Amino acid sequence: MATIKDVAKLAGVAISTASYALNGSSKISGETKKKVEEAAKTLNYKKNGLASDLKRTKTNTIALILTDLSGPFYSELIKGVQDVTTANGYDLIACSSIGGSKSTAAKFLTEKRVDGAIILAHNISDEIALEAAKHNFPIVVLDRHLESESIYQVEVDNVHGGYLATEYLIKRGHKEIAYVSGPSNSHDNILRFQGYMEALEDNHIPYQPKWKIVSDFTRSGGYRATKLLIAQNDLPEAIFYANDEMAIGGMQAFKEKGIQVPDDISMIGFDDIQLAEYVHPPLTTIQQPKYEAGSLAVHLIFQVLGGEKINHHYKLTTDLIERKSVRVIQPSSSTQG
Amino acid sequence: MATIKDVAKLAGVAISTASYALNGSSKISGETKKKVEEAAKTLNYKKNGLASDLKRTKTNTIALILTDLSGPFYSELIKGVQDVTTANGYDLIACSSIGGSKSTAAKFLTEKRVDGAIILAHNISDEIALEAAKHNFPIVVLDRHLESESIYQVEVDNVHGGYLATEYLIKRGHKEIAYVSGPSNSHDNILRFQGYMEALEDNHIPYQPKWKIVSDFTRSGGYRATKLLIAQNDLPEAIFYANDEMAIGGMQAFKEKGIQVPDDISMIGFDDIQLAEYVHPPLTTIQQPKYEAGSLAVHLIFQVLGGEKINHHYKLTTDLIERKSVRVIQPSSSTQG
DNA sequence: GTGAAAGCGCTAACAA
DNA sequence: TTGTTAGCGCTTTCAC
Numbered sequence: 001m002a003t004i005k006d007v008a009k010l011a012g013v014a015i016s017t018a019s020y021a022l023n024g025s026s027k028i029s030g031e032t033k034k035k036v037e038e039a040a041k042t043l044n045y046k047k048n049g050l051a052s053d054l055k056r057t058k059t060n061t062i063a064l065i066l067t068d069l070s071g072p073f074y075s076e077l078i079k080g081v082q083d084v085t086t087a088n089g090y091d092l093i094a095c096s097s098i099g100g101s102k103s104t105a106a107k108f109l110t111e112k113r114v115d116g117a118i119i120l121a122h123n124i125s126d127e128i129a130l131e132a133a134k135h136n137f138p139i140v141v142l143d144r145h146l147e148s149e150s151i152y153q154v155e156v157d158n159v160h161g162g163y164l165a166t167e168y169l170i171k172r173g174h175k176e177i178a179y180v181s182g183p184s185n186s187h188d189n190i191l192r193f194q195g196y197m198e199a200l201e202d203n204h205i206p207y208q209p210k211w212k213i214v215s216d217f218t219r220s221g222g223y224r225a226t227k228l229l230i231a232q233n234d235l236p237e238a239i240f241y242a243n244d245e246m247a248i249g250g251m252q253a254f255k256e257k258g259i260q261v262p263d264d265i266s267m268i269g270f271d272d273i274q275l276a277e278y279v280h281p282p283l284t285t286i287q288q289p290k291y292e293a294g295s296l297a298v299h300l301i302f303q304v305l306g307g308e309k310i311n312h313h314y315k316l317t318t319d320l321i322e323r324k325s326v327r328v329i330q331p332s333s334s335t336q337g
Numbered sequence: 338m339a340t341i342k343d344v345a346k347l348a349g350v351a352i353s354t355a356s357y358a359l360n361g362s363s364k365i366s367g368e369t370k371k372k373v374e375e376a377a378k379t380l381n382y383k384k385n386g387l388a389s390d391l392k393r394t395k396t397n398t399i400a401l402i403l404t405d406l407s408g409p410f411y412s413e414l415i416k417g418v419q420d421v422t423t424a425n426g427y428d429l430i431a432c433s434s435i436g437g438s439k440s441t442a443a444k445f446l447t448e449k450r451v452d453g454a455i456i457l458a459h460n461i462s463d464e465i466a467l468e469a470a471k472h473n474f475p476i477v478v479l480d481r482h483l484e485s486e487s488i489y490q491v492e493v494d495n496v497h498g499g500y501l502a503t504e505y506l507i508k509r510g511h512k513e514i515a516y517v518s519g520p521s522n523s524h525d526n527i528l529r530f531q532g533y534m535e536a537l538e539d540n541h542i543p544y545q546p547k548w549k550i551v552s553d554f555t556r557s558g559g560y561r562a563t564k565l566l567i568a569q570n571d572l573p574e575a576i577f578y579a580n581d582e583m584a585i586g587g588m589q590a591f592k593e594k595g596i597q598v599p600d601d602i603s604m605i606g607f608d609d610i611q612l613a614e615y616v617h618p619p620l621t622t623i624q625q626p627k628y629e630a631g632s633l634a635v636h637l638i639f640q641v642l643g644g645e646k647i648n649h650h651y652k653l654t655t656d657l658i659e660r661k662s663v664r665v666i667q668p669s670s671s672t673q674g
Numbered sequence: 675g676t677g678a679a680a681g682c683g684c685t686a687a688c689a690a
Numbered sequence: 691t692t693g694t695t696a697g698c699g700c701t702t703t704c705a706c
Contacts (some may be wrong), residue, residue, distance in 0.1 A: 015700085016676075016678075020675090023701085047700075048448065050448075050450060051700040053703075064406075068419075068433055069429065070412040071412045071415075079407035082405075087437060094406055094430065098423065107428055111386030111387075201659045252575055338681095351691085353695090354691085387684090392683080392698050394698065400687075656686080
């Protein structure tokens with residue numbers, strides 16, 4: 001483990017000179033520079049990044065906090081984050097928030113190991129985020145509402161998305177529309193449900209509590225919720241799943257029971273994950289501008305780091321992607337099932 | 338930014354005492370400990386992880402180097418890595434090797450920012466890995482052969498997998514079998530091709546160069562390679578794609594031309610990615626023990642970190658997953674082995 | 675253009 | 691049990 005000291009000694013210069021030479025300062029003569037570089041090479045010197053960062057009180061890296069490194073997550077979003085991070089000459093690391101306050105995420109958030117962070121991890125508490133956000137440590141949250149001087153939020157218009165999905169179902173003649181919900185403490189979920197309620201109301205369709213099934217955003221959760229709906233022996237005409245993963249789990253449940261989508265029941269998801277277009281039938285869903293969300297998030301961080309004063313809230317729009325999982329119900333003799 | 342100095346001062350104790358108290362040393366009296374903790378709380382003190390790591394010359398985190406954070410990659414593998422890393426009380430960060438020697442990956446590999454690393458990133462050079470691997474900085478590579486004191490490799494039996502795939506096709510009556518290759522410098526690809534050749538030879542089927550198409554492991558690469566095959570106007574009976582992504586691209590190409598899989602042509606992939614069972618028809622492919630590979634990789638790192646002497650090579654077996662993309666060709670005149 | 679020296683914030687001998 | 695102190699390896703004034 002050669003240090004800069006060793007390099008300086010071998011090159012016969014002072015430590016500071018070695019440092020300047022290695023970092024490409026213009027005040028070092030070509031000859032000295034060469035000497036130092038050679039010494040570094042023969043000693044196989046590699047700088048200690050921690051020491052360097054500590055001294056400079058700057059890490060040049062930003063963290064992306066994810067629920068779980070092994071996914072599923074939005075690769076488009078990560079791409080957006082990655083692209084603008086590297087474009088700005090910064091490094092990006094991803095870490096998981098599994099383990100809550102003892103997680104890697106918490107460690108990187110609080111211990112000054114990065115210059116800023118983006119949170120997309122419902123399993124990390126508001127408290128941790130709030131505590132970590134301090135002056136000059138910007139955090140942007142993609143999955144919650146949080147008010148703090150150094151916290152910025154970019155969100156997708158979930159209410160509108162929920163409205164869009166529900167309205168689409170209604171316009172195609174569905175009246176009995178179930179909502180398979182995400183975790184009830186999920187911010188996204190609450191907003192999507194709100195959109196569902198608003199669309200129902202605007203179309204004078206009464207909300208029926210029996211058609212709200214609480215699940216957990218996972219594929220197996222969607223599967224179980226759907227089984228439950230089937231077991232009730234009173235299927236709705238359509239189901240709005242609060243995310244695609246659950247919808248795909250639901251498809252599986254229907255397939256097992258020989259219930260055809262969309263002929264026997266319509267379904268719609270939310271997210272437009274990659275799989276959505278490959279399942280059978282291809283899933284109609286709500287698309288979020290994921291790449292934009294990701295790139296905007298980092299962009300905001302760099303603005304704050306650069307000393308700009310910026311807004312704390314950003315909202316992006318959603319679109320409906322029409323595929324094959326919803327049928328049209330003829331309005332003639334409207335009594336089904 | 339309160340430091341431990343401020344905490345010590347407020348608590349009226351020495352810096353070392355504060356440090357001990359905060360780190361839960363048993364030699365500190367309960368009373369002192371409480372005083373220190375209170376001071377820390379009122380100052381909103383958070384330790385500087387860099388300083389701590391620098392002093393201890395240990396980071397307690399290991400890095401997972403991936404080609405691209407935004408995938409596609411093997412989530413099962415990451416799960417394996419993640420599970421055993423956290424089980425050992427270590428932190429895990431993922432970083433991308435986009436950018437080669439200027440990438441985040443290179444930075445974390447060389448600048449002593451982590452205690453060990455796992456490389457699954459064909460776009461990072463052997464040189465970087467070799468340079469980074471030094472005594473007490475273990476690296477395990479999952480995607481190449483590399484000999485060095487501190488480099489360990491776990492690989493999947495690609496030759497056997499390639500053999501299995503090809504043999505399966507042959508046993509179902511196919512003789513004209515194309516190989517859509519990954520990049521020719523890919524280690525995995527070379528081995529899979531070797532398995533293909535061996536199976537051909539063992540079954541007395543001559544290898545025909547016209548049926549090796551070089552592509553690049555991407556979906557669009559597979560699409561293009563397949564288009565090329567179609568344009569040749571002389572389709573084989575079956576195609577062995579060196580990975581699933583390319584096979585899925587190939588399916589798309591066939592679909593556009595109205596060529597039915599498997600009725601008009603059989604295909605088989607390699608990897609068993611998540612999508613494989615969802616495409617139409619579901620893709621028969623070779624499954625790798627990804628979770629095991631990931632968990633074994635970290636396990637090895639911890640053994641080395643713990644001072645154990647271990648083997649440098651590990652090989653895991655592959656299995657064939659039978660789905661619907663291969664038809665059986667009736668043995669008109671020839672008999673099966 | 676180069677060198678001496680002062681820390682960045684922390685841990686851990688060692689001394690008291 | 692607590693305090694003093696010497697660094698971890700680096701960057702960066704400031705003097706020459």
